[in-house]
Amino acid sequence: MSTLSERVLGAGAGDYVDANVDRAYVHDGTGVLTLEAWKEMGCPGPAHPERLYILFDHIVPANNSTTAMLQRELRVFARSHGIHFSDIGGGVCHQLMGEGEVLPGEVVVGADSHSCTLGAFGAFATGVGATDMAAVWASGETWFRVPETIAVRLSGSFNGAAEAKDLALAVISKLGMDGASYKALEYIGEGTKLLSMEGRLTIANLATEAGAKTGLFYADDVTREYLLRFGHRVENQVPEPCTYVGEVRIDIGDLEPVVAVPPRVDTVKPVSSLEGLQLDQVFVGTCTNGRFEDLQRFSSIVKGKKVKVRTIVVPSSAEVLRKAADTGVLSSIIAAGCTIGTPGCGPCLGAHMGVISEGEVCLSTANRNFTNRMGIGGSIYLASVATAAASALAGVLTVPELVP
Amino acid sequence: MKLEGDAVCLGADIDTDVIIAGRYLRTKDRKIWVEHVFEDLDPSLGSRLRGAVIVAGNNFGCGSSREQAAVALKEAGLVAIVAPSFSRIFFRNAINIGLPVVEGDCHCTSGDHVVVDLDEWTVTCGGTRVPVRPLSARMQELLRAGGLVHHWRSKKP
Numbered sequence: 001m002s003t004l005s006e007r008v009l010g011a012g013a014g015d016y017v018d019a020n021v022d023r024a025y026v027h028d029g030t031g032v033l034t035l036e037a038w039k040e041m042g043c044p045g046p047a048h049p050e051r052l053y054i055l056f057d058h059i060v061p062a063n064n065s066t067t068a069m070l071q072r073e074l075r076v077f078a079r080s081h082g083i084h085f086s087d088i089g090g091g092v093c094h095q096l097m098g099e100g101e102v103l104p105g106e107v108v109v110g111a112d113s114h115s116c117t118l119g120a121f122g123a124f125a126t127g128v129g130a131t132d133m134a135a136v137w138a139s140g141e142t143w144f145r146v147p148e149t150i151a152v153r154l155s156g157s158f159n160g161a162a163e164a165k166d167l168a169l170a171v172i173s174k175l176g177m178d179g180a181s182y183k184a185l186e187y188i189g190e191g192t193k194l195l196s197m198e199g200r201l202t203i204a205n206l207a208t209e210a211g212a213k214t215g216l217f218y219a220d221d222v223t224r225e226y227l228l229r230f231g232h233r234v235e236n237q238v239p240e241p242c243t244y245v246g247e248v249r250i251d252i253g254d255l256e257p258v259v260a261v262p263p264r265v266d267t268v269k270p271v272s273s274l275e276g277l278q279l280d281q282v283f284v285g286t287c288t289n290g291r292f293e294d295l296q297r298f299s300s301i302v303k304g305k306k307v308k309v310r311t312i313v314v315p316s317s318a319e320v321l322r323k324a325a326d327t328g329v330l331s332s333i334i335a336a337g338c339t340i341g342t343p344g345c346g347p348c349l350g351a352h353m354g355v356i357s358e359g360e361v362c363l364s365t366a367n368r369n370f371t372n373r374m375g376i377g378g379s380i381y382l383a384s385v386a387t388a389a390a391s392a393l394a395g396v397l398t399v400p401e402l403v404p
Numbered sequence: 405m406k407l408e409g410d411a412v413c414l415g416a417d418i419d420t421d422v423i424i425a426g427r428y429l430r431t432k433d434r435k436i437w438v439e440h441v442f443e444d445l446d447p448s449l450g451s452r453l454r455g456a457v458i459v460a461g462n463n464f465g466c467g468s469s470r471e472q473a474a475v476a477l478k479e480a481g482l483v484a485i486v487a488p489s490f491s492r493i494f495f496r497n498a499i500n501i502g503l504p505v506v507e508g509d510c511h512c513t514s515g516d517h518v519v520v521d522l523d524e525w526t527v528t529c530g531g532t533r534v535p536v537r538p539l540s541a542r543m544q545e546l547l548r549a550g551g552l553v554h555h556w557r558s559k560k561p
């Protein structure tokens with residue numbers, strides 16, 4: 001009788017385990033320090049290079065010669081050791097790992113806090129730092145304290161303009177920024193069944209914003225069908241009675257579009273309560289909301305209209321960009337007056353490609369609104385894709401209408 | 405082992421973006437991180453970390469997994485961090501690079517003398533002694549070795 005985390009890690013909550021890591025990934029940001037720690041460890045080569053991934057997404061393409069030099073070093077390292085490698089423009093690491101790499105029941109670590117995203121597949125996926133990752137490169141293993149689990153019990157289905165992002169923010173609002181510290185979240189109940197794979201990835205992505213180690217969905221028919229597109233045949237994971245240390249209940253039908261007000265992700269308010277807030281930039285993308293389904297939703301709202309504020313759309317992977325181009329989604333977005341960035345993290349972390357100035361307000365579909373994150377003195381409001389689209393058209397924060 | 409220093413008191417939910425901003429990450433030059441540590445919170449704070457103990461509120465180090473945050477604090481000369489709770493990635497990162505972090509709830513004023521006792525698992529500050537949660541055996545071993553890299557090297561034949 002185990003939680004999904006206990007089942008995957010093969011031990012009870014509170015136990016310490018040395019886990020075999022099935023997949024481990026770094027990006028161009030965290031890969032630099034990982035490589036430094038790796039060199040200091042003095043290993044001849046990675047234990048299991050076929051399980052390792054180096055995926056460039058944070059500053060793509062390189063913004064200056066220092067970045068270019070650091071990226072070059074990682075590129076050479078990946079190639080010389082036979083490590084899976086995705087260069088600039090390939091996409092966000094979490095998205096790429098979700099395009100048929102990670103499978104249910106796997107142990108996955110990423111050198112990025114949002115690695116919990118892959119919990120959407122029923123994997124135990126969590127973020128680690130650079131030195132921990134270097135040890136994974138060296139040994140193929142890492143240690144965990146098996147977390148206790150908080151259940152997020154979902155019922156109902158979306159019946160208004162709310163979407164997965166609003167659900168994820170509602171969970172954080174209930175738990176607070178550290179409400180799930182050291183613990184895992186498990187999304188259970190009838191309400192999970194109607195959530196798309198893309199929606200689940202958005203929800204699991206934000207688990208870390210409540211302090212959680214990971215956020216897991218049990219693999220079901222939706223997971224199975226999604227992975228079949230990548231040629232993987234997987235089994236459903238059937239929940240069994242287990243002990244949760246807490247429970248959050250959400251009726252999805254009750255949700256309304258919300259924003260997270262800076263500088264905290266857990267300051268969540270209805271969009272309606274702040275309607276009319278003047279915006280300087282709208283940003284759609286990231287590991288939270290840059291998937292095809294997101295771009296499609298965005299395009300269905302802005303199609304045939306013009307945005308009134310500068311709007312940056314960054315697909316989360318080359319595959320998402322290709323699909324958007326093939327289906328006309330991209331041309332509708334461009335025709336509405338938006339600009340398109342290289343697949344990757346875009347301006348989310350404030351280093352590149354859409355940094356905001358002092359006094360500016362950005363409405364973003366990303367996952368963090370910390371002080372100065374996207375630019376010194378700027379403010380970030382986090383919202384759903386539909387809210388971003390309706391607001392881009394109005395130039396001010398606007399409640400989205402029901403999307404057909 | 406006893407660690408001592410003057411308290412630098414901070415609030416809750418200190419995130420890794422304010423410890424070291426994303427705009428300073430594209431380098432291997434640790435001096436740059438030390439130069440800009442806590443810049444967005446209080447630009448004068450960085451120069452007060454040498455020999456100090458940070459006494460903070462809940463959820464210290466939340467947000468990004470960037471290990472540069474822990475490295476910047478250590479390189480700036482910080483002795484230890486005491487907080488009721490930490491973000492889990494930051495906590496592991498700190499231990500992995502040999503920066504002592506302990507979970508405990510102590511109340512004091514910046515400038516108070518702080519003693520962190522890693523044998524008795526107590527923190528004394530502002531004249532009061534409070535218990536802190538002992539690190540797991542594994543983390544104690546890593547910290548004693550000076551971090552994960554040193555621990556790894558010491559295990560090699």
